[in-house]
Amino acid sequence: xxxxxxxxxxxxxxxxxxxxxxxxxxxxxxxxxxxxxxxxxxxxxxxxxxxxxxxxxxxxxxxxxxxxxxxxxxxxxxxxxxxxxxxxxxxxxxxxxxxxxxxxxxxxxxxxxxxxxxxxxxxxxxxxxxxxxxxxxxxxxxxxxxxxxxxxxxxxxxxxxxxxxxxxxxxxxxxxxxxxxxxxxxxxxxxxxxxxxxxxxxxxxxxxxxxxxxxxxxxxxx
Numbered sequence: 504x505x506x507x508x509x510x511x512x513x514x515x516x517x518x519x520x521x522x523x524x525x526x527x528x529x530x531x532x533x534x535x536x537x538x539x540x541x542x543x544x545x546x547x548x549x550x551x552x553x554x555x556x557x558x559x560x561x562x563x564x565x566x567x568x569x570x571x572x573x574x575x576x577x578x579x580x581x582x583x584x585x586x587x588x589x590x591x592x593x594x595x596x597x598x599x600x601x602x603x604x605x606x607x608x609x610x611x612x613x614x615x616x617x618x619x620x621x622x623x624x625x626x627x628x629x630x631x632x633x634x635x636x637x638x639x640x641x642x643x644x645x646x647x648x649x650x651x652x653x654x655x656x657x658x659x660x661x662x663x664x665x666x667x668x669x670x671x672x673x674x675x676x677x678x679x680x681x682x683x684x685x686x687x688x689x690x691x692x693x694x695x696x697x698x699x700x701x702x703x704x705x706x707x708x709x710x711x712x713x714x715x716x717x718x719x720x721x722x723x724x725x
Contacts (some may be wrong), residue, residue, distance in 0.1 A: 504711070507531040507563045508603075509571035509592055510551065512539045514675065515607055516572035518704035522680075523570075526708070533562050542593045551588030559591055564599035568711045571606040572704075573718060575649065582648035586655040592665045603666045603717075605620075605707045608653045610673040610722065613697070617654035619662065629690030629722055663711045668710050669720045670696045680705060695724020 506523050510516045511532035520540065523530045530544040537546035547562040549555060551573055562688045563569050573588045589606065596604065613627035660667040673696055681700035706723055710716040 504569040505529045505531070505565055506711075507533060507566040507569045508532045509569060509588070511544075511546075511574040512536060513572050513574065513576075515589050515700045515704050515707075516672075518680070518701045519570050519572060519707060522701075522704055522708055526640055531562050531566065532558070534603050535599060542590060551591065552584055554591035556595060557666045560598045563592070563595050563601045566599075566601045567568075568603040568605065569601060570595060570711075571604065571706050574607065584652075586652045586659060589656045589659055593659060593665065596665060597663075603661070604709065605668045605670065606656070606660065607651065607707070607708055608671045608701065608720075609670050610671045610695075610724075612650050612653045612657060612671060613691070613720075615650045615654040617651075617658040619658050620654070622675070627722075629687060629693055643684040661718075666717045668707075668716045668718075670701050670703060670707055670710075670723055671720055674698075675700050675703065681725070684723055684725055688716075689720050689722075691722040692724035695722070698724045 508516055508519045511520050512534040515719045520530055520532050524543055532544045533547045533549050535550045537548045540546045549559050564594060571592060575582060575584050575587050614623050614625055616623055657669055676697050676699050678699040682705060684698055684702045701712045
């Protein structure tokens with residue numbers, strides 16, 4: 504398959520690129536610094552903070568799927584980059600007639616309001632007592648702007664008309680790929696406090712050919 508990976512040099516993006524290449528896919532990797540990418544991919548330089556729509560459109564043209572690992576390097580300082588960049592990716596895909604997109608969000612986003620979705624559930628249905636009343640309030644207080652931006656990002660996908668899937672992992676780790684993780688549609692994973700970035704990438708790639716994941720939010724955790 505022909506795949507375009509957005510934010511290809513980030514924590515999840517580099518795993519997406521490596522795993523996609525290893526699986527024999529033809530990969531176009533979009534990154535601000537493409538010199539950090541391996542030689543066996545088509546590298547396209549795009550700064551998603553100031554995206555060049557023409558270049559981005561060329562990067563997604565002909566793609567069977569777009570996989571976006573876009574997110575801020577510092578969630579407190581760089582909030583806003585995910586929705587801004589995703590808006591550009593959606594525009595590029597519509598311009599290039601590309602349809603399938605899988606993105607990374609985060610487990611705490613479910614109860615966060617967004618334009619077009621002002622009254623979300625008070626709690627994610629997959630969260631237990633600890634996460635509902637201790638874990639989630641703490642993370643929301645620390646990263647409020649980041650999660651608000653991810654909620655906007657998710658709404659952009661819902662309104663896009665594209666064939667989208669949203670992955671919502673909890674705390675990300677740099678442990679190696681296991682291939683053993685739990686997933687659930689439209690809910691977080693009970694007792695799932697972390698997951699390796701490599702496993703998130705593995706699952707994102709797996710969803711590409713799974714029709715049941717289209718227009719679905721998927722919780723994932725170890």
